[in-house]
Amino acid sequence: MTILHVDMDAFYASVEQRDRPELRGKPVIVGGSPTGRGVVSTASYEARKFGVHSAMPTSQALRLCPQAILVRTRMSHYVDVSKRIRDIFNRYTPEVEPLSLDEAFLNVSGCEQLFGTAEKIGRAIKESIWNELNLVASVGVAPNKFLAKLASDLEKPDGFTVIASDRILSTLAPLPISRLWGVGKVTERRFATAQLSTFGDLQRLTVEQSRHLLGNAGEHFWGLARGIDKRRVVSDRQAKSISNETTFPVDIDCADVLQAWLLELTEQVCCRLRTHDQLGRTVQLKLRYSDFHTITRSCSVDSPTDSTDVVWQVAQKLLREAMPTRQLAVRLLGVGITNLDTARPQQLTLFNDEGEPKQVATAQIDSTLDAIRQQFGRSAMRRASLVQHQVDLKRGS
Template sequence: MRQTVGSPVSGRLASPHTQPERSTRSRFSSHRSKTMILHIDMDAFYASIEQRDRPELRGKPVVVGGGGGRGVVAAASYEAREYGIHSALPGSRAVKLCPHAIFVRGRHAHYAEVGRQVREIFTRYTPVIQPLSLDEAFLDVSGTERLFGDAETIGRRIQTEIATELNLPSSVGVAPRKFIAKIASDYGKPKGFVVVREDQIHEFLDPLPVERVWGVGKVGAQRLHRLGLRRIADIRRYEESWFKQKLGSWGCHLWRLANGIDSREVVSDRRAKQISHERTFSEDQSDFEFLHSVVCFLCEQTAMRLRRHERKTATIGLKYRREDFQTFSKSKALETPIDDTASIIRVATELLHTMRQTQPRPVRLIGVSLSSLVSGDTPTQLSLFDNPDQGVAERRVDKVVDQLAKQLGQSQIYRAGSHHWRNRPRE
């Protein structure tokens, strides 16, 4: 999953970030219990795999997906990015931007397998791995320094092992907070390695454009710009209460991040308490059909992850952010836990109806969360369905869809309900 971030900051960080002075290191080594988080992100993952496997593609603009001008780009090599091609761009646009680009059909089962090989390297160093997608993950290495060295050493080792064993490029961010590690890995791309220490947080964050903060999309950035806030340092000049008044809970969250406050921990999927996905729109939306298709899409994504981890959910939640940045959430507790996509969509749709009745204003973000997770062995009462056969049939459909999505990629197989969102016009 791609986060919306602004235009990359040109240039690299000054040397203190990449080559820490010895004195800084030793001062920090006395705080061994301090949390250190790695964010590891493969560079142009699918395209890099194609270039690795087919040497004739190396050094050339390679685009995975979008061939023949159909569909959207799944990945673009760095050579292709120089022409302005990026993932999610319609194939027709990509062809126009770079007519001599080499379009390659995606091999999703293969990419998933390579993703597993990358994950295997992570597991050598810590069990606390939170994947964000096939090609990026957070790792909490706070507990493993004694065995392997400090976070920076572990990050270097992982990056080297990915390069030597899998022959693939990756970027690493090392920081005491999750969101900073994520910004840091992106900062040095490709083949980046950026370390941000506790006492460097403000120095690192302050000059960055507000778009770099996790969760600030295009609309959010525009809103901040209108308030005269362009860099993270601008946010820090105000009190939290001012943000709350202007932007509600989203503003408070932003203010906290800008000040380096982020208490979110790295949660491995195995012991996740909640599985959630959300989408921010580039324009505020009020069409029910559109919103419903987004909800269907988010249900498909979360339900698939739920089943992959052999869990069931007993609480389904809908998060809803209005155009004025007020955020609401509603959830429904179920009598028996479920894991089938159809039932999850049904409950989330009910919640969407209720939300639209009480909050008819345009929407800028919608999220679906599955919580109260239990083991996948917990029986589901088929009485949940009007007809027990329907329940059995739904689970069969899920099994087939999960299998095909694994082989073809999640963008290739989905329910009709999410079609509208998946095929929305993109710029």
């Protein structure tokens, strides 16, 4: 296989700087309210110099960078821009696996006869995104998904890196162990205790030694240090779910921050459902803790839905039930919808169903909120149920 990983640089912030030229070159924070439970969705590279990063409470980010300009999230707008980026991908290959609005894997194996080498395809995609959308992408080219994602991150921002099949071990050897996919602060300390600081250190171990030192995750890390990853690109045509997840720059142990980020992910997933005219029946929650232990929880609703409020109520219930089982900080949080179906007109019942007016009203609210947030930002309008939930959290209930 030949895989590309395309990752938009500071996507939300870059879109805002593109749309508002007065923001260019300035520290921009895209996220929630500076008070309460607002969190940073993303920050421009000018703001990142001050230590600002995604998932950080907005209030903390503004203390680190008081001159930053806070911009409300416009999720519907970012979805539209993401669709235009996807259109560019689809010119070169139908095998596109979106990870979120701002990054995707592309399998370009077999496309070389039409468009040239994988490197040439990657550069063409990067150039098209800049020429047509005035946005910058970093691109990694490699034999598998892990290496492609790693490559796209090596020279950010505006990076382009190729990891050739015959140079995998030598390319990886000097990299710090923190670049291994899934390594958080706790796992990094375990590596340090075992005097492992680079990929090369781990490459010199046997798989048995790695298991002994690192437990259940030892074999996983041993394989990644050698560039081994057998996962395939799963395109939308094959996908059976729509999901978004984020790996936090630092492990999160604050329930309020997790709740706020959960809402952010839920908004993204449901907006994508509505954009693609799809409904889903099962809500899934994914948590990865600082020790790399991962759990998933799911719950199905009575009928397929694309309602943010319905999915949010289920997602936060799953989070409340999952958290007490573990005391470790959270490394990764994800929300997904499975059992998908194409949205289509629904036949109302002959006799009045008290639930039908509410369903119609909820759908109208969602579409109206999408339009308002696209124009004025995510915080311009909020559902009363979510506001009440925030009040309850502040009261400690």
